[in-house]
Amino acid sequence: MLHSSVVTRLLILIGPTLLIRFAWALGTLCLFLFLSACAEPQTDSLRFGLASAPTNLDPRFATDATSDRVNRLLYERLVDFNDAFEPRPALAEWEQISPRHFRFHLKPDRAPFHDGTPLTAQDVKATYDFILDANNASPHRGTLALIDHIAVQDETTVDFHLNRPDLLFPSFLTLGILPNHLMQKNHPFHSHPIGSGPFSFVTRPDETRLELLRLKDRQLLTFIKVQEPTVRALKLLAGEIDMLQNDVPPELVTYLAKDPQLSIQRHPGTNFSYIGVSLEDPYTKQLLVRQAMAHAIDRESVIRYVLSGAARTAQSLLPPDHWAGALELKQYEYNPEKARSLLAQAGFSSHAPLRLTYKTSSDPFRVRLATILQHQLAQVGIQVDLRSYDWGTFYGDIKAGRFQIYSLSWVGVKTPDIFHYVFHSESIPPNGANRGRFSSHEADRLIDQANHAQDIVDKKQYYQALQGYLSEVLPYVPLWYEDHVFIARREITGFRMANDGNFDGLKDVQRTAPTLSM
Incomplete structure (x- = not known):
């Protein structure tokens, strides 16, 4: 464990910046409250603050967490999960005809597409056929490569024939279904989504606003991107947004919890935070270097002093x-000491230190965490050049493999097929999310056997053996699972949190009373 004196020095290292930001926040808060005192903004829309906007509203291509969460509201899927990560019917019930043959029956009460056309088995087939076509470069193709072909039996029945047996196959069919007639016309779903979910698309005037309509009661919902968490919190206090989830520093959560205008929910999370590394880089491809990084990081102290205890240490992508x-x-x-010894074995010393470039997003709290990790790595002799970028640039670099090390989180992971998507040698982008270019015959063997x-x-047993192997070779350096936090105005009720942090609670959230003017 890190001694308290070292932790104190570490926090002092980053303290002035935080104090300046907090002082600025208080000053800005006074201005916000002054301007809104006489006429607080009134709106018929429920307003949800986001740290980053969804990058793609087409589920065939979306891979970032915000897009996935928003797309769940716009599109329905064949299969979903319960709280125990077990598959349950969504659009369809299923039966296993043979080890390689699954039949899905669409539910009779399913909703039509938002343009009024019915959702049929042909739409299911067309959606998955598109993903399976290598020419379309869907990042989800690798996960679904076990599908040999798809056959429509009738309007409500579709058969999936596999090239190998897999008991967990229904768990793979969680992507939103798109209308075939619009896919044939190359409709731009990424900018004008049309699905059959509980919300329909209204408008997206720019990258900071997205308006949806809840179909059951015609309630308007507006997603508002506010990248800076302090500003997002201030807008919540001033009534300019009604609610937000996650992406708020723990000390700011503590501050907001004291405000009688707000209510806070917390939920244990499964989002896996990690340091990713390039397995093609001459330095980070060395196991000794990755092991040194793993021993250099004091996870427990970061969780205790920086995350306010709202996390648990992680050893694997799947929680135990x-x-x-x-x-x-x-x-x-x-x-x-062990980290320094490992670096020495790799040929590095105080006279010839290891120098790495570390990429992260420009979110202030993520920069703060990265700064702490940078400091801890420096204590063992790893000199880190920390670079932060706006989300689009950062995520684009990670997907393209333009990095030595970076920090990121996997969110909403439910099924162990994630290991094929992230670590199989067949899943190098664009065929998957093996962004570090990890290639291991042993990992491939265990994944294939599973x-x-x-x-x-x-x-x-195979998946557990795989996790044991990955913990030895460290294609990722595991950090922690962060908790979820939902903060809303007191008049906002009905939001139910999920263990994967999805936005499904917006299906039932309500404004129970008007915001009071001062």
């Missing part, structure tokens, strides 16, 4: 309470 999670994995305890296993117990 997942049905396929692994309970006993290699522990990389905080051990700076995919082919026809007994759920065998599947679990």
